[in-house]
Amino acid sequence: MASYEETLKVTVEILKKHMDKERPVAPGDHIQSDLGLDSLGVMEVVADIEERFEIAIPSDVLANLATVEDVVKALQKLQSV
Structure with a gap:
């Protein structure tokens, strides 16, 4: 799993x-x-994010993404599953 900083940079x-x-x-x-x-x-x-991180972001998660930090935190959580 990428660090928060790495995930933020790519995002x-x-x-x-x-x-x-x-x-x-x-x-x-x-x-x-x-x-x-x-x-x-x-x-x-x-x-692009799904392709780059090789994950699928569920629609219920998408609905709660408003800020850049929301995206990064969601990616961190999805990558840890």
Whole structure:
């Protein structure tokens, strides 16, 4: 399992690929309101994350992902299963 810092780094790299504007990304940033991703963009990010980490994110988990940190914590939990 990757460390929190490694998971955060990869997650931020994936998010930046889908963002329109170049800006710093912090763990507390809201994926839609702060980073400007719409629902389609979020689904593209999820697909890239699932591919990169070789996991499937269940829909009940997806429904609770609002911030970058939420994503990283969910990935950490899913990787430990």
